[in-house]
Amino acid sequence: MAKPQTIAELASMVRDTTGPLLPRGAGLHQVIGNPTHPESTVIDMRALNGISDYIPSDLTITVGAGMVLGDLQDSLAVNRQWLPWDAPQHRHATIGGLLASGLSGPLRHGAGAPRDWLLGMHFVTGDGRIIKSGGKVVKNVAGYDMHKLHIGALGTLGIIAEVSFKLAPLPEADESLTITSMSIAHAHQIAYVLRNAPFNPAALLIEATPHHIRLWVRWQGAAAAVTRQVNIAHARQPIAKPTTAGSWEHLLNTPFSKSHGHAVQLRIGCAPQSLLALYPAVQEIAPNATFHIMPTVGLIRLYAAQMPDVAALRAALLSLGGYVVVEIGEDPLRWGPAPANIAVMRQLKHAWDPANKLNPGRYVIE
Amino acid sequence: MPNQLAPEYHQLVTDLSVAIGTRYVLWRPEELMMYEYDGSALDMARPDIVVVPATTAEVAACVRIAATAGMPIVARGGGTGLSGGSVPAAGGVVISTGRMSKVLQVDDVARTARVQPGLINTDLSEFTAPWNLHFAPDPSSQKASTIGGNAAENSGGPHCLKYGITTSHILAATVVLADGSITHIDNTAPDAPGYDLLGVIVGSEGTLGIVTELTVRLMPNPEGVKTFLAIFDDLDSASDTVSAIIAQGVIPAALEMLEGQGIALVEQSVHAGYPLDAQAVLLIEIDGMHEEIAAQTAQIEHICTHFEARELRVAQDEEQRKKLWAGRKGALAACARLAPHYHIQDGVVPRSKLTEILRLTRDVAKRQRVHIVNIFHAGDGNLHPLLLFDIREESIIERAVAASEEILLACVKAGGTISGEHGIGIEKRDYMKWLFSEDDLWAMRQMRACFDSHGVMNPCKLIPTGASCGDIKSARAGAKALAAGAWI
Numbered sequence: 001m002a003k004p005q006t007i008a009e010l011a012s013m014v015r016d017t018t019g020p021l022l023p024r025g026a027g028l029h030q031v032i033g034n035p036t037h038p039e040s041t042v043i044d045m046r047a048l049n050g051i052s053d054y055i056p057s058d059l060t061i062t063v064g065a066g067m068v069l070g071d072l073q074d075s076l077a078v079n080r081q082w083l084p085w086d087a088p089q090h091r092h093a094t095i096g097g098l099l100a101s102g103l104s105g106p107l108r109h110g111a112g113a114p115r116d117w118l119l120g121m122h123f124v125t126g127d128g129r130i131i132k133s134g135g136k137v138v139k140n141v142a143g144y145d146m147h148k149l150h151i152g153a154l155g156t157l158g159i160i161a162e163v164s165f166k167l168a169p170l171p172e173a174d175e176s177l178t179i180t181s182m183s184i185a186h187a188h189q190i191a192y193v194l195r196n197a198p199f200n201p202a203a204l205l206i207e208a209t210p211h212h213i214r215l216w217v218r219w220q221g222a223a224a225a226v227t228r229q230v231n232i233a234h235a236r237q238p239i240a241k242p243t244t245a246g247s248w249e250h251l252l253n254t255p256f257s258k259s260h261g262h263a264v265q266l267r268i269g270c271a272p273q274s275l276l277a278l279y280p281a282v283q284e285i286a287p288n289a290t291f292h293i294m295p296t297v298g299l300i301r302l303y304a305a306q307m308p309d310v311a312a313l314r315a316a317l318l319s320l321g322g323y324v325v326v327e328i329g330e331d332p333l334r335w336g337p338a339p340a341n342i343a344v345m346r347q348l349k350h351a352w353d354p355a356n357k358l359n360p361g362r363y364v365i366e
Numbered sequence: 367m368p369n370q371l372a373p374e375y376h377q378l379v380t381d382l383s384v385a386i387g388t389r390y391v392l393w394r395p396e397e398l399m400m401y402e403y404d405g406s407a408l409d410m411a412r413p414d415i416v417v418v419p420a421t422t423a424e425v426a427a428c429v430r431i432a433a434t435a436g437m438p439i440v441a442r443g444g445g446t447g448l449s450g451g452s453v454p455a456a457g458g459v460v461i462s463t464g465r466m467s468k469v470l471q472v473d474d475v476a477r478t479a480r481v482q483p484g485l486i487n488t489d490l491s492e493f494t495a496p497w498n499l500h501f502a503p504d505p506s507s508q509k510a511s512t513i514g515g516n517a518a519e520n521s522g523g524p525h526c527l528k529y530g531i532t533t534s535h536i537l538a539a540t541v542v543l544a545d546g547s548i549t550h551i552d553n554t555a556p557d558a559p560g561y562d563l564l565g566v567i568v569g570s571e572g573t574l575g576i577v578t579e580l581t582v583r584l585m586p587n588p589e590g591v592k593t594f595l596a597i598f599d600d601l602d603s604a605s606d607t608v609s610a611i612i613a614q615g616v617i618p619a620a621l622e623m624l625e626g627q628g629i630a631l632v633e634q635s636v637h638a639g640y641p642l643d644a645q646a647v648l649l650i651e652i653d654g655m656h657e658e659i660a661a662q663t664a665q666i667e668h669i670c671t672h673f674e675a676r677e678l679r680v681a682q683d684e685e686q687r688k689k690l691w692a693g694r695k696g697a698l699a700a701c702a703r704l705a706p707h708y709h710i711q712d713g714v715v716p717r718s719k720l721t722e723i724l725r726l727t728r729d730v731a732k733r734q735r736v737h738i739v740n741i742f743h744a745g746d747g748n749l750h751p752l753l754l755f756d757i758r759e760e761s762i763i764e765r766a767v768a769a770s771e772e773i774l775l776a777c778v779k780a781g782g783t784i785s786g787e788h789g790i791g792i793e794k795r796d797y798m799k800w801l802f803s804e805d806d807l808w809a810m811r812q813m814r815a816c817f818d819s820h821g822v823m824n825p826c827k828l829i830p831t832g833a834s835c836g837d838i839k840s841a842r843a844g845a846k847a848l849a850a851g852a853w854i
Contacts (some may be wrong), residue, residue, distance in 0.1 A: 148565030169615025
């Protein structure tokens with residue numbers, strides 16, 4: 001186990017270590033993807049957790065990838081700022097880990113994906129070079145956006161060492177409702193009503209368990225604007241109940257925790273306009289699963305005790321345009337069919353990690 | 367200059383004509399001349415051939431033929447680029463998207479549109495207006511620039527302050543690669559397994575492939591819009607106001623600055639109500655729900671008062687709002703009233719450094735004896751110093767280039783960057799080393815080679831190369847540009 005204190009140290013470690021490397025933050029999402037190589041040298045990134053450049057008046061920040069996102073949010077809150085990013089375990093995972101896992105949550109509806117907030121990065125290649133991509137200011141087209149390639153890449157293209165983000169002001173008001181529904185399709189329809197004018201929600205998520213189906217809606221912004229939307233929503237949906245930001249966190253974290261006995265986690269991506277056609281198939285194939293559906297983004301996380309018929313799911317998605325990834329659980333075809341441009345991806349992997357040191361065997365490109 | 371007598375040339379024309387039709391293969395010198403330059407007009411180079419295909423398959427055929435013949439390939443949309451991105455620096459085949467300019471499909475539930483790359487930016491938003499949807503990236507060139515060009519350069523524009531730059535609005539693309547193969551990258555089902563290649567293709571300035579179809583995100587029109595003109599008697603107050611607005615967490619939809627003579631020139635052009643005697647004005651637009659507008663109005667009024675704005679006007683109706691924006695976006699043309707030639711720079715600084723960099727710009731202008739007008743995206747720190755001159759003036763080109771470089775270097779030293787939206791192209795290739803180390807450039811070259819192992823896609827752009835990159839007629843080189851003939 002190595003624990004670099006600086007990026008230079010990290011680069012040295014990468015250069016001087018032969019054999020597979022396993023960069024790790026809080027370790028909360030390491031279980032995603034193919035199994036780790038048994039002889040991996042773990043590189044604990046958590047000492048690279050400093051704020052190296054924070055300009056509150058510019059709403060930009062540069063931090064070590066080993067910083068825990070919750071700690072970052074707490075530092076930003078002092079200046080009434082935040083990074084609009086939620087995900088399972090977002091308060092306790094490291095920024096590098098979350099980026100490498102490609103995790104995001106329902107705030108994506110209003111705020112966009114972490115990709116849209118990421119301004120630049122320093123990463124370390126498999127041969128120990130420190131590479132800069134992007135910059136620290138909110139507009140920058142100098143050079144390729146190489147930093148985007150590392151999102152979701154499970155650390156296979158480089159070790160994310162330091163990242164720069166643009167920030168948002170904390171909203172004046174932040175209110176949420178849950179609306180119970182009898183079916184996912186119905187919840188989906190309500191979600192779209194609440195997406196359209198006069199509404200402008202920050203987040204929408206359908207929570208569907210074997211016991212209940214709830215649409216979660218979150219509004220942020222000027223207090224009077226939030227109040228108006230909440231009131232109209234109540235008027236149209238008398239069964240709506242208020243809920244809190246803390247409840248969102250609990251919602252996102254809970255299916256993930258082992259205590260709930262979820263051994264399987266699938267990620268389903270589907271163009272939003274095709275979701276209604278997908279729901280019946282998904283429910284039939286996994287009747288006892290818990291779903292977290294982002295109906296306007298086009299993502300479903302499926303949590304189950306046992307592996308459903310993934311092949312049947314993939315077949316259902318074939319005509320609709322989408323994919324299934326087995327994030328957690330055993331499946332010989334975890335990633336589905338090879339992506340169309342896998343040849344280019346493999347070449348890039350080989351160029352930046354010629355000895356295949358970085359998380360070998362864990363990602364789709366192998 | 368193309369050797370049109372060579373048999374290889376004749377073969378190339380023949381092969382391309384068979385692929386897309388004789389009518390759409392341009393080889394006459396007077397036709398090729400029209401494709402020698404882009405909006406920057408500083409770097410010029412003549413293509414060997416220009417083709418205007420109609421479909422993805424035809425683009426692929428042209429690429430295959432050109433690549434087989436060892437010819438560089440340069441895509442061109444509206445030709446409005448400001449960094450030489452569509453200038454065929456090493457000659458070769460220019461592929462114009464002029465015949466691929468349709469909206470193919472609008473999905474108002476998904477809020478997406480499938481479009482061809484040659485579609486003009488404003489045409490897209492006009493088309494989607496009946497659904498109360500628009501395409502958010504709005505570069506000043508939008509009446510002439512194309513979606514494909516916007517994607518290649520990762521264009522910005524005033525409203526990207528709130529809504530993000532082009533890369534956040536491209537969801538899928540069909541791309542013809544350097545070997546003529548066609549690939550489709552689709553992020554409409556988000557977070558698909560594999561590296562985010564679309565994330566590097568957008569903004570790649572035509573060096574990784576040619577986009578022949580795109581799926582773009584459409585934004586719903588806001589509930590309300592309010593447009594202010596804040597008028598200042600000194601530049602420092604105006605730039606301090608910009609910094610304060612952002613610092614206080616007010617993110618307008620757009621926050622633009624016009625200063626000095628630029629204001630009067632713009633007003634003469636559009637008669638929108640810009641003051642003729644102000645040192646600086648801010649064009650501030652806020653949008654969203656009515657209550658948000660009310661809250662932000664109060665904050666903006668407070669800040670403008672604090673920094674002693676002379677006046678804070680509000681556009682009375684959509685007509686006046688349109689005129690104010692027409693003035694801002696047509697500013698480059700309006701400034702032709704002052705001088706026949708220009709060079710527009712594009713740098714970025716953190717918003718907190720705005721006042722400092724504008725002061726430096728003034729010093730540089732004085733010292734180099736060059737006229738500089740600032741009309742720019744103050745809200746995201748994206749400067750556009752506009753250098754105005756007559757190229758017939760003794761040594762003016764050297765002084766203008768020196769001034770422009772000084773400002774750009776100052777941007778980098780202030781923690782900023784060498785291009786906010788116009789791209790690197792030819793113009794800024796050699797400045798890349800101000801920002802990037804040899805290792806950084808190595809990583810970029812390696813990545814580029816994965817897409818294009820022979821280096822045929824828009825060579826000589828974006829990354830500095832050791833090898834010579836063609837005989838570009840560059841104003842930077844001195845008097846060569848004059849020999850090409852005068853231009854306005």
